[in-house]
Amino acid sequence: MTGVASLCSARRVAVFGGTHGNELSGVALVGLWLQDGAEIRRRGLEVRPFMANPRAVQQRTRYIDTDLNRAFTLENLSSAQGEDLPYEVKRAQEINQLFGPMGSPDAYDVIFDLHNTTSNMGCTLILESSDDHFNLQMAHYIKGAVAPVSCSVLLNDHPHLHYSTTRSVAKHPVGLEVGPQPQGVLRSNIFESMRLIMKHALDFIELFNEGMQFPPCAVEVFRVSERVDYPHDSNGNITAMVHPSLQDCDWEPLNPGDPMFQTFDGRSVEYKGDCTVCPTFINEAAYYEKKQAFVVTRKETLTVMGIRVSNTMLSKK
Amino acid sequence: MTGVASLCSARRVAVFGGTHGNELSGVALVGLWLQDGAEIRRRGLEVRPFMANPRAVQQRTRYIDTDLNRAFTLENLSSAQGEDLPYEVKRAQEINQLFGPMGSPDAYDVIFDLHNTTSNMGCTLILESSDDHFNLQMAHYIKGAVAPVSCSVLLNDHPHLHYSTTRSVAKHPVGLEVGPQPQGVLRSNIFESMRLIMKHALDFIELFNEGMQFPPCAVEVFRVSERVDYPHDSNGNITAMVHPSLQDCDWEPLNPGDPMFQTFDGRSVEYKGDCTVCPTFINEAAYYEKKQAFVVTRKETLTVMGIRVSNTMLSKK
Ligand SMILES: [Zn+2]
Ligand SMILES: [Zn+2]
Numbered sequence: 241m242t243g244v245a246s247l248c249s250a251r252r253v254a255v256f257g258g259t260h261g262n263e264l265s266g267v268a269l270v271g272l273w274l275q276d277g278a279e280i281r282r283r284g285l286e287v288r289p290f291m292a293n294p295r296a297v298q299q300r301t302r303y304i305d306t307d308l309n310r311a312f313t314l315e316n317l318s319s320a321q322g323e324d325l326p327y328e329v330k331r332a333q334e335i336n337q338l339f340g341p342m343g344s345p346d347a348y349d350v351i352f353d354l355h356n357t358t359s360n361m362g363c364t365l366i367l368e369s370s371d372d373h374f375n376l377q378m379a380h381y382i383k384g385a386v387a388p389v390s391c392s393v394l395l396n397d398h399p400h401l402h403y404s405t406t407r408s409v410a411k412h413p414v415g416l417e418v419g420p421q422p423q424g425v426l427r428s429n430i431f432e433s434m435r436l437i438m439k440h441a442l443d444f445i446e447l448f449n450e451g452m453q454f455p456p457c458a459v460e461v462f463r464v465s466e467r468v469d470y471p472h473d474s475n476g477n478i479t480a481m482v483h484p485s486l487q488d489c490d491w492e493p494l495n496p497g498d499p500m501f502q503t504f505d506g507r508s509v510e511y512k513g514d515c516t517v518c519p520t521f522i523n524e525a526a527y528y529e530k531k532q533a534f535v536v537t538r539k540e541t542l543t544v545m546g547i548r549v550s551n552t553m554l555s556k557k
Numbered sequence: 558m559t560g561v562a563s564l565c566s567a568r569r570v571a572v573f574g575g576t577h578g579n580e581l582s583g584v585a586l587v588g589l590w591l592q593d594g595a596e597i598r599r600r601g602l603e604v605r606p607f608m609a610n611p612r613a614v615q616q617r618t619r620y621i622d623t624d625l626n627r628a629f630t631l632e633n634l635s636s637a638q639g640e641d642l643p644y645e646v647k648r649a650q651e652i653n654q655l656f657g658p659m660g661s662p663d664a665y666d667v668i669f670d671l672h673n674t675t676s677n678m679g680c681t682l683i684l685e686s687s688d689d690h691f692n693l694q695m696a697h698y699i700k701g702a703v704a705p706v707s708c709s710v711l712l713n714d715h716p717h718l719h720y721s722t723t724r725s726v727a728k729h730p731v732g733l734e735v736g737p738q739p740q741g742v743l744r745s746n747i748f749e750s751m752r753l754i755m756k757h758a759l760d761f762i763e764l765f766n767e768g769m770q771f772p773p774c775a776v777e778v779f780r781v782s783e784r785v786d787y788p789h790d791s792n793g794n795i796t797a798m799v800h801p802s803l804q805d806c807d808w809e810p811l812n813p814g815d816p817m818f819q820t821f822d823g824r825s826v827e828y829k830g831d832c833t834v835c836p837t838f839i840n841e842a843a844y845y846e847k848k849q850a851f852v853v854t855r856k857e858t859l860t861v862m863g864i865r866v867s868n869t870m871l872s873k874k
Contacts, residue, residue, distance in 0.1 A: 271794065272821050300845070301618075358739040422675040422739030424842035428798040428819050477588065481745040502745050504589050525741035528617070 244456070244546035247374055249449045250349035250412065254288045254339055255280065255438065257354045259309050259406045260526070261296025262423040265434045266354025266416075280438065282446040292335065292353070292406055295327060300424050302526055303328055309353075312404040317342065332406070340409040351410035352441060354434060357419035358525045359534075360488040363391040363437050366415030367461070368408065370397060375412050376544040377454045378444045379461075385440040389433075392491055394520060394537065395461040401535075402464075414441070420488075423525055448549055456546040462491065462518055462537035469531045471501055471509060479503055482523045482533060490520045494536075501533070561773070561863035564691055566766045567666035567729065571605045571656055572597065572755065574671045576626050576723045577843070578613025579740040582751045583671025583733075597755065599763040609652065609670070609723055612644060617741050619843055620645055626670075629721040634659065649723070657726040668727035669758060671751060674736035675842045676851075677805040680708040680754050683732030684778070685725065687712060692729050693861040694771045695761045696778075702757040706750075709808055711837060711854065712778040718852075719781075731758070737805075740842055765866055773863040779808065779835055779854035786848045788818055788826060796820055799840045799850060807837045811853075818850070 257270025273280050273289035280287045291297060293308050305326035316329045317336050325333075339348045357364075363386070365379050379393045394417070396402050407413035416437055421430045448454070471480040480501035486494065494500070495516045501509035511517075519534040521527060574587025590597050590606035597604045608614060610625050622643035633646045634653050642650075656665045674681075680703070682696050696710045711734070713719050724730035733754055738747045765771070788797040797818035803811065811817070812833045818826035828834075836851040838844060 268795075268798075268821070358742050420739075422737075422842050423741060424845065425675050425739075425840055426795070426798050427804060427840065428801050429804070431798060478585075478743070481585075481743050481748060484745050487744060487746070504585070523742055523744065525739050528741065 244453065244548055245373055246550035247547050248349075249284075249549045250374070250445050251284065251449070252286050252288075252348045253350045253352070253442070253445060254290050254348050254410070255352045255354065256290050256292040256406060258294065258297040259292040259353050260302045260307075260355060261293050261298070262300050262302050263354070263356035263421075264424065264426040265356050265418060265421065265431045267291070267297050268426055268431060269354060269435060269438070280442055282442050284449050285442070285446060287442060290339075293328065293331060302423070305329075308332065309406050310403050312336070312342065312406060312408050316404075335406060336409055342409045348410045350412045350414060350445065351407040352414045352416055352438065353405065353407040354438075355415060355417045356421045356423075356430065357417050357521060358422055359490050359520065359522050360420045361392065361417060361490045361520055362419070363389070363433055364394050364417040364520075365391060365437075366394045366396060366417055368396055368402065368405070368413055370395060370461070370463075370542055372412060373545045373547055374448075375414060376459050376542060377448075377457070377547050378414070378441060380457045380459050380544060381444040381454070382437060382440045383459070385443075386436065391437060392520075393459060393461040394464065395542075396464045398464045401467060416441075448547070451549055453548040454546055457544050459542050459544050460539065461542055462520060462539055464535055465517070465538050466536045467532045468500070468519075468534055468536060470528075470533045471503065478528075480509055483508060486519065486534075487523060490522050491518050493517070494519050561770065561865055562690055563867035564864050565666075566601075566866045567691070567762050568601065568766070569603050569605075569665045570667045570669070570759070570762060571607050571665050571727070572669045572671065573607050573609040573723060575611065575614040576609040576670055577619045577624075577672060578610050578615070579617050579619050580671075580673035580738075581741065581743040582673050582735060582738065582748045584608070584614050585743055585748060586671060586752060586755070597759055599759050601766050602759070602763060604759060607656075610645065610648060619740070622646075625649065626723050627720050629653070629659065629723060629725050633721075652723060653726055659726045665727045667729045667731060667762065668724040669731050669733055669755065670722065670724040671755075672732060672734045673738045673740075673747065674734050674838060675739055676807050676837065676839050677737045678709065678734060678807045678837055679736070680706070680750055681711050681734040681837075682708060682754075683711045683713060683734055685712075685719065685722070685730055686714055687778070687780075687859055689729060690862045690864055691765075692731060693776050693859060694765075694774070694864050695731070695758060697774045697776050697861060698761040698771070699754060699757045700776070702760075703753065708754060709837075710776060710778040711781065712859075713781045715781045718784060733758075765864070768866055770865040771863055774861050776859050776861055777856060778859055779837060779856055781852055782834065782855050783853045784849045785817070785836075785851055785853060787845075787850045788820065795845075797826055800825060803836065803851075804840060807839050808835050810834070811836050
């Protein structure tokens with residue numbers, strides 16, 4: 241794990257906004273870059289801005305028929321095309337054709353998918369594999385570039401909680417989640433934070449392609465381990481809220497016995513786990529329908545291989 | 558203006574939640590009180606909790622066809638009933654029958670309409686008339702009860718910016734707006750703030766009905782004077798965001814020359830008015846579609862008449 245891997249250069253990069261139409265930082269940035277791409281241009285790179293769910297963007301809603309960011313299942317992508325499919329399933333097939341096919345050599349090298357959250361998560365990179373040393377090196381580079389501002393890494397490779405994201409079409413899928421920002425609102429601080437992360441991410445790819453070596457390193461990640469639903473009554477109605485001592489405390493330790501929820505009649509509900517965890521996506525608006533009050537993660541440090549671009553690819557320049 | 562007016566007692570009170578289905582504090586409180594009304598029960602009062610737009614609540618959206626809180630026009634209320642009417646127009650007619658008719662002696666005395674905003678407005682009472690001394694005395698009472706926490710009074714009696722609210726069916730319409738809270742999110746701090754304001758509001762009505770005199774007083778209000786739209790291009794797309802020095806600064810002074818917006822390419826757009834004003838509803842999610850970045854108000858102090866319940870009504874107890 242401490243060697244240096246030679247990897248293909250990353251020449252085709254896409255930046256998706258509006259996978260969720262009411263998450264306005266990515267919608268605004270991609271809209272801007274579609275008009276003028278100078279800001280995201282890098283030597284030797286194709287960087288393609290793309291509005292992933294234009295109908296949802298137009299209606300300023302998360303989705304039309306179904307969540308696009310859960311629609312990239314093999315079943316959906318391989319199902320016969322037809323007018324009766326949900327809009328987002330058709331859109332997933334189009335995106336897979338344009339930027340994939342998923343898992344094939346023709347797929348884009350990197351897709352950045354820009355999201356906002358109502359949770360107090362700051363800047364977060366969401367990665368889907370602890371084996372993707374290219375992405376982990378990029379995360380390490382970005383964390384260094386924005387320090388002392390933090391950029392957390394959420395690792396979702398959980399067998400059941402992992403989901404079929406829009407970005408998973410690419411060889412290196414990168415989710416960028418920035419909050420807190422209400423749905424349907426564009427805040428300048430969140431917009432500029434996202435813009436800065438994207439600048440460093442593209443800089444990293446350019447440097448990598450140009451031959452810079454990135455030595456082995458360690459990256460702190462938060463690995464998804466479970467999700468926690470709100471307490472509810474027999475009709476499915478929520479009977480408690482996120483506890484004020486947990487609200488807005490994404491990434492901070494939650495210990496067994498710490499209050500987690502506050503019921504409408506003022507009682508506390510405590511966390512019953514057997515060890516200290518780090519909750520995130522706390523009180524995210526979009527996750528009420530997914531029956532999720534927060535995601536439980538465990539903090540760990542990954543050892544990341546060094547990487548350099550393979551000579552074969554360098555000679556292609 | 559400094560005398561004491563004798564007013565009829567206020568026996569029939571309604572508390573509306575879910576006029577906007579994604580503003581969850583009122584939805585949760587009214588849902589709770591529909592199950593158990595003990596908390597809002599007061600001597601000599603009927604206090605009726607009511608879910609104003611149940612279909613929007615179920616879909617966690619602001620509205621189905623059109624904004625219910627703009628639907629209480631005389632034209633809508635008097636139009637022939639029919640299946641082809643927008644859902645919220647039909648609902649407005651039902652609400653007018655149940656709690657009105659608007660402007661008639663049969664109308665409810667007070668309707669509280671519970672809203673959330675994504676703006677950093679804290680607790681805000683929205684009143685529609687500077688002549689309603691009952692409501693102004695109630696505002697004065699609530700402000701005193703929650704001090705040093707502030708409860709602002711927004712007075713919207715502007716001839717063009719005034720709109721046809723759900724609560725306007727009542728003799729004394731009171732909007733309660735609490736934020737900041739994202740749409741579709743329930744935060745315990747906002748929930749408890751709203752709950753506390755409602756407690757004091759109902760206490761006031763009970764005390765008034767029981768004969769307590771409220772002497773003349775002065776109330777600070779913010780009177781709506783204009784609204785300001787986002788800068789946009791010829792296609793109607795927004796080209797700037799609320800400036801970071803204005804964002805979250807609801808109720809604070811904005812002077813001519815102060816930055817108001819920040820364009821995507823980093824320029825500031827300054828406020829061009831001719832005097833200091835107090836913006837509010839800054840960057841409210843629901844007002845993008847209404848082409849409104851914030852509302853301009855002017856702070857003034859109203860002199861409020863003393864009030865007491867008229868003897869006639871006391872004897873009815
Ligand atoms: Zn999203
Ligand atoms: Zn509202």
